């Protein structure tokens with residue numbers, strides 16, 4: 001198994017993560033931040049449809065049913081999609097910290113093949129915070145929360161302002177999201193920490 005690169009090792013000055021008082025309660029579904037998100041959006045027909053739940057502390061869990069459209073080799077999940085599943089589960093940690101952050105670096109270990117039809121039980125937690133840098137780790141287990149670990153990742157997320165999205169996203173989608181008459185969807189797409 002690979003070791004962590006220095007960029008993913010929190011410095012001695014890093015602090016333990018703090019669960020936000022308004023974070024969803026353990027066991028509560030987190031829901032999609034954006035309906036067209038490939039990882040968790042309900043309106044992406046070929047998306048992963050990840051359903052994340054808050055865990056204890058600064059952690060989340062999620063499940064991903066590997067469907068035929070997720071194949072790489074015959075009958076096996078594509079590795080890039082497995083990285084996406086890990087990345088999106090890690091992204092859900094934003095709701096526990098109530099900050100907006102994006103993936104800066106993601107290092108993935110593939111430990112076992114993941115057959116089509118498997119349910120990948122994902123879990124992720126923040127391990128340390130250093131200013132805008134959020135260090136986190138995730139793993140995916142086959143077919144049960146205590147099944148064998150098939151994939152794992154270490155990641156660095158970097159806190160950003162909402163302008164990261166509004167100034168860089170394609171204007172059509174930004175406008176559509178901002179004009180969404182559903183206020184909850186509008187807030188989730190743009191304001192993790194209103």
Ligand SMILES: CCCCCCCCCCCC(=O)SCCNC(=O)CCNC(=O)[C@H](O)C(C)(C)COP(=O)(O)OP(=O)(O)OC[C@H]1O[C@@H](n2cnc3c(N)ncnc32)[C@H](O)[C@@H]1OP(=O)(O)O
Pocket residue numbers: 007033039087088091092094100101102103104105131132133156158160165188189190191192
């Ligand atoms: C609204 C709903 C939301 C909800 C959002 C939920 C989305 C969930 C989806 C899953 C998550 C994603 O896929 S997010 C999409 C994929 N990611 C992206 O598109 C990000 C693209 N990259 C960028 O925009 C940028 O590079 C940033 C924001 C990551 C960093 O740029 P910056 O803001 O200028 O900050 P910068 O000074 O460079 O970096 C800050 C600190 O982080 C460190 N750092 C930065 N990048 C790296 C890196 N790759 N490896 C190591 N370290 C790094 C720097 O050394 C520095 O450390 P020091 O000098 O301070 O020590």
